[in-house]
Amino acid sequence: MAAFLKDYPEARKYLEADAVKPWASSFAGATFYAIHAYFLVAENGQRQAMRWSLRPHATFAAWSADERARASHDALFKDVAQRLAKAPLHWDMVMQLAAPGDPVDDPSQPWPVIRPQLVAGTLEVQRVFDQTDGVCRDINFDPTLIPAGMALSNDPVLATRAGIYAHSYNARLHEIGYGKATDAVGKKAAP
Amino acid sequence: MTTKTRTVTDTVPGNQAGPPERFNLLAQLLHWTMAAAILAMLFIGVAMMASLTWRPWLLDLHQPLGIAILLLAIVRLLNRLRHGAPALPADIPRWQVIAAKASHWVLYALMFSLPLLGWGVRSAGGWPVTMVPGVALPPIAPVDPVWYAVLRDAHGLLAWLLFAVVLMHLSAALMHAWVRRDGVFSSMTPAGLYRRYRRNRT
Numbered sequence: 001m002a003a004f005l006k007d008y009p010e011a012r013k014y015l016e017a018d019a020v021k022p023w024a025s026s027f028a029g030a031t032f033y034a035i036h037a038y039f040l041v042a043e044n045g046q047r048q049a050m051r052w053s054l055r056p057h058a059t060f061a062a063w064s065a066d067e068r069a070r071a072s073h074d075a076l077f078k079d080v081a082q083r084l085a086k087a088p089l090h091w092d093m094v095m096q097l098a099a100p101g102d103p104v105d106d107p108s109q110p111w112p113v114i115r116p117q118l119v120a121g122t123l124e125v126q127r128v129f130d131q132t133d134g135v136c137r138d139i140n141f142d143p144t145l146i147p148a149g150m151a152l153s154n155d156p157v158l159a160t161r162a163g164i165y166a167h168s169y170n171a172r173l174h175e176i177g178y179g180k181a182t183d184a185v186g187k188k189a190a191p
Numbered sequence: 192m193t194t195k196t197r198t199v200t201d202t203v204p205g206n207q208a209g210p211p212e213r214f215n216l217l218a219q220l221l222h223w224t225m226a227a228a229i230l231a232m233l234f235i236g237v238a239m240m241a242s243l244t245w246r247p248w249l250l251d252l253h254q255p256l257g258i259a260i261l262l263l264a265i266v267r268l269l270n271r272l273r274h275g276a277p278a279l280p281a282d283i284p285r286w287q288v289i290a291a292k293a294s295h296w297v298l299y300a301l302m303f304s305l306p307l308l309g310w311g312v313r314s315a316g317g318w319p320v321t322m323v324p325g326v327a328l329p330p331i332a333p334v335d336p337v338w339y340a341v342l343r344d345a346h347g348l349l350a351w352l353l354f355a356v357v358l359m360h361l362s363a364a365l366m367h368a369w370v371r372r373d374g375v376f377s378s379m380t381p382a383g384l385y386r387r388y389r390r391n392r393t
Binding site for chain 2: 139145152
């Protein structure tokens with residue numbers, strides 16, 4: 001592990017940051033960072049590098065180690081369902097625009113916080129479902145599936161994720177399609 | 192080359208001159224273009240599923256090339272049904288004649304089914320078949336995990352079958368070209384090329 005961290009200092013940087021970063025006490029106040037850069041492509045072909053995140057309207061509340069130890073196994077899922085029973089939750093889709101020279105293909109290098117940000121839209125969450133009766137189970141959350149008007153960066157992690165996700169998606173849908181799945185269809189695994 | 196020939200494939204009714212000695216130029220052009228395209232597709236398909244680096248752009252190439260093969264296969268089938276194929280030499284064993292005929296129709300079946308299955312896989316996964324950025328084909332299968340699982344397996348298995356049949360086809364073709372030298376291989380090459388080849392050999 002030490003040799004690995006020596007060869008890959010960005011992994012060490014992540015582990016150190018993660019060790020001190022406070023946990024969110026609710027999904028509602030958590031920010032989602034899509035760390036990969038994409039290009040927004042204008043009609044004239046001009047490209048602007050961009051990274052996006054989902055910024056919650058609800059305020060962030062830290063979750064201490066003590067509270068975590070006392071919480072039930074599904075505390076976060078119950079919490080979000082309870083909140084949604086009262087009102088929808090919202091996240092803004094925030095796009096951060098790169099300046100020339102910002103590292104586009106390296107997801108381990110954040111861009112300076114002074115880079116312009118714009119709110120491209122707002123996500124409203126009204127309900128949550130279990131995977132067995134929801135529509136999310138059979139989706140491949142492949143970060144290279146992008147709409148027209150966007151282009152992939154040369155971030156090697158993007159392509160790597162696409163490859164790995166394709167295999168796990170095929171394996172998952174193979175199980176579901178041939179009736180071998182357990183959790184995914186709400187069946188208990190055979191002992 | 193023997194003059195006594197046996198017709199092994201359907202020829203144009205009323206063709207008094209007998210079956211053609213060579214495939215027509217369109218058939219030859221389609222054969223070699225599609226041979227290159229299909230061989231490329233087999234390797235693109237494998238590389239796309241194995242590579243952690245090239246998948247996005249290989250996938251972008253796999254889709255339009257697959258649809259191009261499907262369209263060319265339609266033209267090729269019509270041309271084949273219209274003009275037939277040259278007869279095989281009479282001294283070829285019966286089992287080889289049957290194998291040749293069967294493998295050709297298996298190749299045709301795969302040239303049609305593989306692109307359609309690939310299109311179906313994309314449809315069942317809920318993804319478009321993208322020709323060029325912004326231009327996509329409509330889905331041909333419902334977005335459904337059972338459809339996806341079956342189509343995806345069929346696409347992969349039949350691709351390996353195609354690879355095997357292509358290797359058999361290539362082996363047999365080279366056997367005719369280099370060992371038997373019976374004119375079967377040159378029925379798929381332009382006449383001028385074959386004359387030059389014969390001249391250089393003597």
